[in-house]
Amino acid sequence: MALDDRIVITGIGLTSPNGNTLAEFRQNLLDGRSGVVDYETRYMGPVLAGVCNFDELRYQKRKEVRRGTRAGSIAVYCSHEAVNDSGLDWANVDKSRVGVYLGITEHGNVETENEIYEISKFEYDTKVWSHHHNPRTVANNSAGEVTLSLGVTGPHLTIGAACAAGNAGFIQAAQMLRLDECDIAIAGGVSESIHTFGIFASFQSQGALATHSDPTKACRPFDMQRNGIVVAEGGGICTVERLPDALARGAKIYGEIIGHAMNSDASDFVLPNATRQAECIRLAMSRAGITADDIDIVSSHATATEQGDIEEGNALKAVFGGTKAVINNTKSFIGHAMGAAGALELLGNLPSFDDGMAHATINLENPDSRCALPNLVANEPRNLGEVKCILNNSFGMLGINSVLIVKRFES
Amino acid sequence: MTGEEIRQVVLDILERIAPDEDLSGLDDAVAFREQMELDSMDFLDIVMELRKAYRIQIPEEDYHNLNTMATTVSYLTPKLKDVPVAG
Numbered sequence: 001m002a003l004d005d006r007i008v009i010t011g012i013g014l015t016s017p018n019g020n021t022l023a024e025f026r027q028n029l030l031d032g033r034s035g036v037v038d039y040e041t042r043y044m045g046p047v048l049a050g051v052c053n054f055d056e057l058r059y060q061k062r063k064e065v066r067r068g069t070r071a072g073s074i075a076v077y078c079s080h081e082a083v084n085d086s087g088l089d090w091a092n093v094d095k096s097r098v099g100v101y102l103g104i105t106e107h108g109n110v111e112t113e114n115e116i117y118e119i120s121k122f123e124y125d126t127k128v129w130s131h132h133h134n135p136r137t138v139a140n141n142s143a144g145e146v147t148l149s150l151g152v153t154g155p156h157l158t159i160g161a162a163c164a165a166g167n168a169g170f171i172q173a174a175q176m177l178r179l180d181e182c183d184i185a186i187a188g189g190v191s192e193s194i195h196t197f198g199i200f201a202s203f204q205s206q207g208a209l210a211t212h213s214d215p216t217k218a219c220r221p222f223d224m225q226r227n228g229i230v231v232a233e234g235g236g237i238c239t240v241e242r243l244p245d246a247l248a249r250g251a252k253i254y255g256e257i258i259g260h261a262m263n264s265d266a267s268d269f270v271l272p273n274a275t276r277q278a279e280c281i282r283l284a285m286s287r288a289g290i291t292a293d294d295i296d297i298v299s300s301h302a303t304a305t306e307q308g309d310i311e312e313g314n315a316l317k318a319v320f321g322g323t324k325a326v327i328n329n330t331k332s333f334i335g336h337a338m339g340a341a342g343a344l345e346l347l348g349n350l351p352s353f354d355d356g357m358a359h360a361t362i363n364l365e366n367p368d369s370r371c372a373l374p375n376l377v378a379n380e381p382r383n384l385g386e387v388k389c390i391l392n393n394s395f396g397m398l399g400i401n402s403v404l405i406v407k408r409f410e411s
Numbered sequence: 412m413t414g415e416e417i418r419q420v421v422l423d424i425l426e427r428i429a430p431d432e433d434l435s436g437l438d439d440a441v442a443f444r445e446q447m448e449l450d451s452m453d454f455l456d457i458v459m460e461l462r463k464a465y466r467i468q469i470p471e472e473d474y475h476n477l478n479t480m481a482t483t484v485s486y487l488t489p490k491l492k493d494v495p496v497a498g
Contacts, residue, residue, distance in 0.1 A: 062430035067452070128463050131455045 007174040008246050008409060009254040009350070011086025011239035013078035016344050017050030017232050017334040021081070025344075026351045028333070029359035030381050034216035035334045036230050041197045042117065044204075048215045049194045050232025050335035059149060069111060069136050070192035070233070072145030074340075075102055078237035079146045079186050086239040087251060088184070090150075099182030100143040100156035101172040102237070103165025103189035105338035105396065106199075107158065108137035113196040142190050154182050162396025163301070164262065165189045166236060166342025167404040171260045173240040183245060188237035191338035195233070199338075203229050206270070208305050219336075220363040221302035221329045222309050222371050229303050230335030236343030247411075254350050255390070255406040259288025265399025271307055274314035277401050281319050281391065284403035294389050295325040295405075297358050299345045301393040302329050303336050306368075312393065313371025320375070325391070326384065328377045329361035342394030346404060352387040353408040412491045417484050420464070420496065421457070428456040439480035461487075464497045 012022045017035025019025030028035070039049035056065050056073045059080040065073055079100070083090050115133055122128045135141070143156040155176070161168035166189030173187030193199045203209040210228040212218035220226035238254075246253055261284035265273035285291060298320060302309045316327060330345040331337075337344050352358060364378040392404045412420070418439075425434055425443070432447045443449050457477060461467045467490055469477070476486035 063428070063448075066428070066430065122463065127468075128459065130459065131452060 003244050004242050005178050006243035007177055007257045008241060008243050009238045009257070009406070010241050010246050010251040011082040011088070012254060012347055012350070013081025013085060014234070014236045014344060014347055015052045015054040015074060015077055016234045016337065017052055020052070020054040022347060022351070025348055029330065029348050030357060032360065032362050032379070033333070034362065036215040036218055038215055039194065041194070041200055043197045044200055047200050048210060048212065048218045048230050050230060050234065050337060051194065052233050064149070067132060068145050069141055070195050071104070071107060071142040071190050074192060074233065074235035075142040075146050075190045075237065076149045078188065078190070078235040079150060082186060082237050082239050083150065088239065093184065095151050096153045097183040098152045098154045099173070099176050099185045100146045100152055101169050101176065101185055101187040102143045102146070102158050103161055103167070103169035103339050103342065104139070104142060104158045105162050105165055105191055105193065106160070107139055107141055109198050110192050110195040111136040113198060146186060152186070161402065162398060162400050163336065163338055163341055164394040164396040164400045164402035165339040166344065166346070167260070167392060167394040167402035168262065169343060170238070170240065170257060170404055171262065171402065174257050174260065177240065177242050183241070185240040186237060187240050188235065188343040189339040189341070190235040190237070191233050191340045193233060193338045194231050199231050203231070210304060217363050219304050219332050221300070221304040221332050221361055222313070222368055222373070222376060223304070223364050224366040224368045226304040226306070226309070228305060232335035232337040234334065234337035234340040234344055236340050236347045238347070253409040255353060256409045257404065258407045259284040259290070259405035260403065261287060262400070262402045265401065267399055270397050272311040272395055273399060274311040274318070276399065277312060277315035277393070277395060278318045280401040280403050281315065281393070284391070284405050288405045290389065290405070292320050292323045292325065295320065295323065295391045296384060296387045297349055297352055297390045298325050298327045299349050299390060299392040300327050300329045300361070301395045303331055309368065309371045312395070313373055316373055326358050326375045326377050326382060327373050328358055332362045332364070342392060342402065342404070345394070346390070346392040346406065349390050349392070350406065352384070352390065356383060356385050356387055358382045358384050358387070412494055412496055414484050414488055416496050417487050417491055418480060421480060421483055424457055424460040427460070428453050437480060442478050443480070465491060465494055467491070
């Protein structure tokens, strides 16, 4: 691969239900600390959710928080954190050469539901419908708020990719950097999904919303006692650059994106498809010029739904059976952060390049034999000694699959 | 509502839509926009808040009356003189 086509991650900003910095997030993943809590949502009453608790006012004025959206605030916080972490001399960066590419599962549901609730107090008089509704609900909202906050004048867009969106944001960034559309990409995924009842109610109607007397034990991928998804909010955003640019400025390099793929099941609105998932994984490895034997950690997508866990289990057995790759899962700690899920799940694993540890999947007390994976890192982290390659799965409704492979950078 | 009560209603709205501003020294004779960061969307917030709280419809051709605190109170007084302060 030409040097200019090699893409690296140089700065990380995140907020997750169990951490607002990479260090805090990583430590809680290694310590087995969940971020799932009891949560109240309009109309439904108590549910469980992964709730973020970052300082919105660190990078925004109160007026900006009020005018914008939760997704926007998450994106602004994570983007500033990533830029600060990157060591970029931001004041002197050519902002017209910066692109913002954020994966989202959906956008606008929160704001629309809030407005409908508001006008319900006025007998549905649409004259009190907010003039802020449109700028809050346009699909590019979160990425656009980042450009406003950071003064970015290059391209920005969100990538709507259901729950495959976190990876999709990084993939878009890599492609735009290779096309020379930008020199620095601010990329990843965000979600504000917990701030309206709809996603909870829809999963409940589908029989796929997790319940548990202990919130920290509610999200149980691959476990027989699982009973569904825990919805979470969050954001994972990175600065992404071409390798020569990163080397020229002496940047810290978290990892190199060596392979990626996206494909479609073309089989069902909601049910996943192990065959297509396996094809997507193999395509990403093929593009990276590696085989399954080169992967050390597979960050699974599993959401703790029966069909989802079994299908991904089948895909992973087909691709990684007999290899050294260990499999873990981040949702068991924080729930399903939707558009942010793929990004957070990758970022929580990146420190493995330095510490050699694979964090676990927690709440695995009674493994489901139908998705038994011999190399599942169950409940306790595992010391692998050395980690060179992480493969990150992210799949979503309408049969969208995304796979990202990140390698420890070696000059 | 008295003129003073209307002034307080408007001040409360301004504090909500511009929460970063210190309005303690607001000059009633000077345009809002010359004393605080207030763009067209914020201005529409004032109109919307009054609509929600007091069901007042302010037509666009009357927006110029909301230029300063003094002109705003003067414009709203006949509309609100028989209306109690919202709870």
